Amino acid sequence: MAPVPEGHTIHRLATRHAELFAGDRVRAASPQGRFAEGAARLSGTVLEDTEAYGKHLLHHYAGELILHVHLGLYGKFTDGPGEPPPPVGQVRLRLASDRHWLDLRGPTACELLTPPEVAALRDRLGPDPLRADADPDRAYARISRSPTPLAALLLDQSVVAGTGLIFVTEALFRAGLPPLLPGRELTPARWRELWADLVALMTRAVEVGRIDTVRDAHLPEVTGRAPRVDRHGGEVYVYRRPGQPCHVCADEVRRGTLTGRNLYWCPTCQR
Numbered sequence: 642m643a644p645v646p647e648g649h650t651i652h653r654l655a656t657r658h659a660e661l662f663a664g665d666r667v668r669a670a671s672p673q674g675r676f677a678e679g680a681a682r683l684s685g686t687v688l689e690d691t692e693a694y695g696k697h698l699l700h701h702y703a704g705e706l707i708l709h710v711h712l713g714l715y716g717k718f719t720d721g722p723g724e725p726p727p728p729v730g731q732v733r734l735r736l737a738s739d740r741h742w743l744d745l746r747g748p749t750a751c752e753l754l755t756p757p758e759v760a761a762l763r764d765r766l767g768p769d770p771l772r773a774d775a776d777p778d779r780a781y782a783r784i785s786r787s788p789t790p791l792a793a794l795l796l797d798q799s800v801v802a803g804t805g806l807i808f809v810t811e812a813l814f815r816a817g818l819p820p821l822l823p824g825r826e827l828t829p830a831r832w833r834e835l836w837a838d839l840v841a842l843m844t845r846a847v848e849v850g851r852i853d854t855v856r857d858a859h860l861p862e863v864t865g866r867a868p869r870v871d872r873h874g875g876e877v878y879v880y881r882r883p884g885q886p887c888h889v890c891a892d893e894v895r896r897g898t899l900t901g902r903n904l905y906w907c908p909t910c911q912r
């Protein structure tokens with residue numbers, strides 16, 4: 642199963658959708674019918690701007706109409722130039738201009754929100770490392786008071802928004818922090834480093850469209866090891882590498898579970 646899209650994917654979609662439609666009057670429809678009413682309200686309005694907040698995608702249309710999409714596990718966008726093809730499968734939302742079309746299938750959320758509802762959504766989310774307006778102190782206020790394991794806190798979208806299992810397990814490895822460290826034992830200095838690393842890793846993932854976390858010194862072309870074979874691409878240290886040797890110390894990468902999620906770590910590098 643493909644992992645849940647992490648924040649960089651949603652930020653890339655926001656940019657892509659602005660490139661396709663910003664400034665254009667769009668035609669909207671719900672071939673599947675489940676968003677027929679919302680699509681009717683959107684149709685004929687101009688897409689002014691798009692943004693991502695964590696794993697949430699927002700389209701801002703003229704007249705304070707705001708489309709909110711959360712892809713969840715199964716949601717997927719497809720797009721193309723020119724006239725849209727006949728709809729295939731369960732197309733929840735189709736947007737089209739004279740230049741492009743866009744289809745959305747299988748999202749967890751596809752709805753119109755009012756500005757106060759968007760404000761409430763943002764209040765429920767922690768700071769997003771990919772946003773210039775993010776305040777990491779807000780996240781640390783939660784982390785520094787909590788006995789909860791650091792990995793669980795970082796996966797909680799109300800603490801940090803946009804981080805999923807890959808960014809969290811990899812950033813903890815790079816920081817040398819055990820995933821089960823209680824949040825309240827993380828010092829302010831270590832938090833600042835961890836936040837800065839999340840910003841760097843996620844920004845790079847937005848640029849290249851995949852998650853690469855391995856430092857130059859540990860890349861296959863430097864160490865002579867075989868490159869990672871994984872359909873999601875990207876060189877990583879511990880994510881989905883249980884039982885394999887750590888790229889840094891050669892100890893065996895471990896897997897555990899935490900609140901139903903897999904965790905991966907190196908017991909030597911992260912203690």
Ligand SMILES: [Zn+2]
Binds near residue numbers: 888891892907909
């Ligand atoms: Zn190691």
